[in-house]
Amino acid sequence: MSMDSQVLVALALSLVGGLSTSIGALFVILNPAPNLKMLGLLQGFAAGLMLSISFLDLAHNAMNSIGFLKGNLWFFAGVVFFAIIANFIPEPTIAPSSNVKNKKKNDDEKDVMKKHRRQVLFSGIITAIGISLHNFPEGMAVFLGSIKGLRVGLNLALAIALHNIPEGVAVALPVYFATQSKWQAFKLATLSGFAEPLGVVIVAYLFPSSLSPEILEGLLGSVGGVMAFLTLHEMLPLAFDYAGQKQAVKAVFLGMAFMSASLYFLEISLPEEMSL
Numbered sequence: 489m490s491m492d493s494q495v496l497v498a499l500a501l502s503l504v505g506g507l508s509t510s511i512g513a514l515f516v517i518l519n520p521a522p523n524l525k526m527l528g529l530l531q532g533f534a535a536g537l538m539l540s541i542s543f544l545d546l547a548h549n550a551m552n553s554i555g556f557l558k559g560n561l562w563f564f565a566g567v568v569f570f571a572i573i574a575n576f577i578p579e580p581t582i583a584p585s586s587n588v589k590n591k592k593k594n595d596d597e598k599d600v601m602k603k604h605r606r607q608v609l610f611s612g613i614i615t616a617i618g619i620s621l622h623n624f625p626e627g628m629a630v631f632l633g634s635i636k637g638l639r640v641g642l643n644l645a646l647a648i649a650l651h652n653i654p655e656g657v658a659v660a661l662p663v664y665f666a667t668q669s670k671w672q673a674f675k676l677a678t679l680s681g682f683a684e685p686l687g688v689v690i691v692a693y694l695f696p697s698s699l700s701p702e703i704l705e706g707l708l709g710s711v712g713g714v715m716a717f718l719t720l721h722e723m724l725p726l727a728f729d730y731a732g733q734k735q736a737v738k739a740v741f742l743g744m745a746f747m748s749a750s751l752y753f754l755e756i757s758l759p760e761e762m763s764l
Contacts, residue, residue, distance in 0.1 A: 497638065498631040498688045505630060505648035506623060506681035512656020513677035517670040527608065527665050528730025529739045534615055534658035535723040536743020541622045542716040544744075545751055550709030554702050562706040566713025574721060605666040611722050612662030616676050618715040619655045620683040625708060627687020652681060654746060 551559030626648050656677040664673035727736035 494634060495631070495688065495692045498634040498692070499685050501634055501642060501645035502627045502630045502684040502688045505626065505645045505652060506684035507678065508649035508652040509619075509623075509656030509659065509681035510674065510678045512653040512658075513660035513674045515653075516657055516660040516664050516677075517673055524604065524730045525732075525735075527661065528727045528732070528736055530657070530661050531608075531611065531723055532727035532731060532736040532739030533654075533743035533746075534661075535719045535727055536740040536745075537655065537658055537747045538615065538618055538715050538719040538723065539740070540744040540747035540751070541618075542712040542719065544748060546622070546708050546712030546715070550705045550712065553705040554709075558702075558706065559709050562709035563713040563716075566710030567717045568713075569710070570714045570717045574717070607726055608662045609666030611726055612659060612666060612676065614718045614722050615662065616659045616680045618718060619659060620680045621711045621715070623652070623655075623681060623683035624687040624690075627684035628691040630684065631688045631691050648684070656681070 547559065547563045550562055553559070554562075630645055630648065659680050660673040660677040663676050664670065667673070724736070724740070727739065730736075731739065
């Protein structure tokens with residue numbers, strides 16, 4: 489099979505995996521808009537997904553590949569980088585209330601809901617970015633798997649597809665709540681899945697000649713640091729606010745357990761020499 493044919497097969501397989509985020513989005517938009525408590529629980533679940541990806545996948549692989557010290561340095565470089573960036577991101581706030589004493593209670597409630605929607609939308613965008621960065625190396629794995637053989641590539645694409653459905657939910661739900669737009673929720677969740685075919689293109693045409701495996705692993709470790717910071721800084725506070733601390737913590741560990749199981753089944757579907 490020629491290189492171009494291998495790329496086309498890998499692109500098709502990565503689209504199967506990547507577009508399964510759309511299935512997750514459909515689960516969200518075909519149901520009524522969630523209340524704040526349900527949103528908080530699902531934000532906690534999404535935070536668990538993100539933390540598991542960050543610590544147990546990206547950072548773990550970086551430390552195994554380039555050493556404990558270098559892996560940690562790359563990870564915390566990502567944390568520090570985004571901590572600096574976060575200082576320049578304005579926090580969603582309510583406009584100062586006027587001094588008019590007869591302001592209606594409904595106006596206060598609208599302001600509070602507006603703040604909630606802005607916070608949740610920001611959280612949804614963060615989740616979409618984080619999951620896109622996570623999906624990128626999965627596209628690379630699909631390409632490498634399809635080179636091993638169509639069966640390997642297909643098994644891997646199907647495993648990734650199942651693993652990506654809850655990621656689509658994690659992206660679409662906050663966007664749907666914040667915008668009340670089914671199309672915006674579906675679009676953003678679907679776009680986050682397109683990182684996988686992009687990963688195929690990058691590894692097929694750029695990776696062999698321009699990026700060393702050590703640098704790639706280090707960058708993915710930094711992505712893990714960015715995702716960990718975003719989760720702890722933005723997503724967990726929302727989950728605590730909306731669902732309560734005890735319920736949110738349970739949702740976080742449920743999300744971590746789900747993603748860990750998903751990563752395990754993804755790992756055993758790979759040949760030993762090309763684990764994620």
